[in-house]
Amino acid sequence: MYNDNPTLEGINKEIIECKQGEVFQQDKKEGTSSDARKFYIESYGCQMNFSDSEIVASVLADVGFQSTTNMEESDIILINTCSIREKAEDTVRKRLRVFDKVKERKPGTLVGVLGCMAERLKKKLLEEEKLVDLVVGPDAYRDLPKLVTEVDEGGKGINVYLSREETYADINPMRLGSNGVTAFISIMRGCDNMCSFCVVPFTRGRERSRDAFSIVAEATDLYLKGYREVTLLGQNVDSYKWENPETGEKVSFANLLELVALVHPDLRVRFSTSHPKDMTDEVLHTMAKYENICKYIHLPVQSGNSRVLELMNRTYDRDWYIDRLNAINRIIPDCAISSDIITGFCTETETEHQDTLSMIELANYSMSYMFFYSERPGTLAARKYEDDIPLEVKKRRLQEVIRLQTQISFRHNQKDIGKTFKVLIEGDSKKSDQEFKGRNSQNKMVVFPKKEGLKPGEYTIVKITDATSATLKGEIINI
Numbered sequence: 001m002y003n004d005n006p007t008l009e010g011i012n013k014e015i016i017e018c019k020q021g022e023v024f025q026q027d028k029k030e031g032t033s034s035d036a037r038k039f040y041i042e043s044y045g046c047q048m049n050f051s052d053s054e055i056v057a058s059v060l061a062d063v064g065f066q067s068t069t070n071m072e073e074s075d076i077i078l079i080n081t082c083s084i085r086e087k088a089e090d091t092v093r094k095r096l097r098v099f100d101k102v103k104e105r106k107p108g109t110l111v112g113v114l115g116c117m118a119e120r121l122k123k124k125l126l127e128e129e130k131l132v133d134l135v136v137g138p139d140a141y142r143d144l145p146k147l148v149t150e151v152d153e154g155g156k157g158i159n160v161y162l163s164r165e166e167t168y169a170d171i172n173p174m175r176l177g178s179n180g181v182t183a184f185i186s187i188m189r190g191c192d193n194m195c196s197f198c199v200v201p202f203t204r205g206r207e208r209s210r211d212a213f214s215i216v217a218e219a220t221d222l223y224l225k226g227y228r229e230v231t232l233l234g235q236n237v238d239s240y241k242w243e244n245p246e247t248g249e250k251v252s253f254a255n256l257l258e259l260v261a262l263v264h265p266d267l268r269v270r271f272s273t274s275h276p277k278d279m280t281d282e283v284l285h286t287m288a289k290y291e292n293i294c295k296y297i298h299l300p301v302q303s304g305n306s307r308v309l310e311l312m313n314r315t316y317d318r319d320w321y322i323d324r325l326n327a328i329n330r331i332i333p334d335c336a337i338s339s340d341i342i343t344g345f346c347t348e349t350e351t352e353h354q355d356t357l358s359m360i361e362l363a364n365y366s367m368s369y370m371f372f373y374s375e376r377p378g379t380l381a382a383r384k385y386e387d388d389i390p391l392e393v394k395k396r397r398l399q400e401v402i403r404l405q406t407q408i409s410f411r412h413n414q415k416d417i418g419k420t421f422k423v424l425i426e427g428d429s430k431k432s433d434q435e436f437k438g439r440n441s442q443n444k445m446v447v448f449p450k451k452e453g454l455k456p457g458e459y460t461i462v463k464i465t466d467a468t469s470a471t472l473k474g475e476i477i478n479i
């Protein structure tokens with residue numbers, strides 16, 4: 001194990017030294033020539049997808065394409081898609097209608113569908129959507145330049161091969177629409193869990209962890225560029241495990257967290273998404289040890305009832321989940337917890353729904369992502385169980401969950417009134433350019449009046465004076 005092991009610092013020191021020279025490399029990539037072909041990319045779904053779009057941009061920029069945020073002037077329109085719910089795919093179909101119009105106005109414009117919907121539908125997408133020229137799955141983005149050439153030569157470009165190795169570790173993402181303060185770093189790809197409602201294992205393939213050196217190098221590069229927060233991304237970060245091919249030493253998620261935290265005390269570290277089955281006390285103790293590892297955990301529960309959890313194949317039951325909650329509260333008392341909740345899963349009874357409500361109350365989540373069950377073709381649940389809960393019941397249960405969570409979020413935030421927090425300034429608040437917005441360690445958005453001399457990327461101390469269920473309001477205090 002690496003804890004307090006000199007190699008840990010050794011690794012970081014080595015990377016910081018070698019990084020100094022590389023910083024400028026990246027910038028040059030964005031300055032491609034004016035007559036370069038332009039690509040426009042829209043991203044939907046999870047943070048993983050937004051992070052992947054930055055890989056796509058980097059791959060295309062490397063071969064001379066230039067990114068644009070203006071769809072009308074682009075030569076290639078790309079949409080990075082989500083397939084987690086039916087509604088997500090409906091959104092993509094609507095966007096394709098818009099791209100259709102652009103293509104009518106500018107024949108020769110290429111349209112490409114990337115991500116989970118491309119992977120789920122494969123060739124079928126080309127048959128169903130005639131305007132689509134490119135269909136590229138999450139593991140095939142290196143192939144994009146070649147596929148574009150195939151389309152230029154009159155064909156269609158499709159690659160939906162799912163890899164067991166690909167982690168894009170050597171590709172430096174091009175930061176798209178970045179605030180220059182916070183950035184995502186994907187640490188692994190795929191998922192080996194087989195939650196019965198989920199398409200991810202089918203659209204993103206088997207789990208593989210990225211080389212720890214390349215992750216620390218990317219975090220160091222971002223720090224040297226002025227970023228002050230990184231979020232380590234994975235479908236299930238707790239199952240991160242990497243073996244150093246030279247030394248055979250193993251790096252667990254707790255080790256990786258420590259490696260990134262040691263890049264610099266001013267670089268905040270967040271991560272998502274945790275899995276209750278795999279989250280260890282070692283991870284919690286590592287979080288408690290470093291001030292710059294944020295005190296916030298996204299721990300999806302999905303349901304509060306053990307029978308439903310078994311049907312969902314979540315591999316833990318209600319008591320196990322509560323034990324994890326207790327461990328967090330014991331080891332990191334000021335940690336905020338959020339969750340994912342699905343209502344109306346196959347055969348869920350009213351009593352079992354009440355178990356989900358009581359779990360939300362017990363867990364005291366600061367916020368949650370809440371949805372009703374949407375059957376996804378090809379999943380275990382779609383093959384084994386009837387989607388038997390009527391839509392109006394699913395929706396009524398979802399409303400009850402949302403109402404309860406909103407009350408708890410309000411209560412959670414009201415308790416912060418009078419407290420002071422270290423806040424990382426991310427930019428202007430949505431409502432007023434006289435105010436800054438930024439998050440505290442607990443991942444809560446804080447809005448406060450600006451102060452002379454402060455700018456995004458800097459930390460400040462804010463005293464909370466008011467709160468809604470979504471936002472804390474405060475004022476900067478000198479300490």
Ligand code: SF4
Nearest residue numbers: 191193195198200235
């Ligand atoms: S952990 Fe479960 S819900 Fe999450 S991505 Fe993997 S299979 Fe899907």
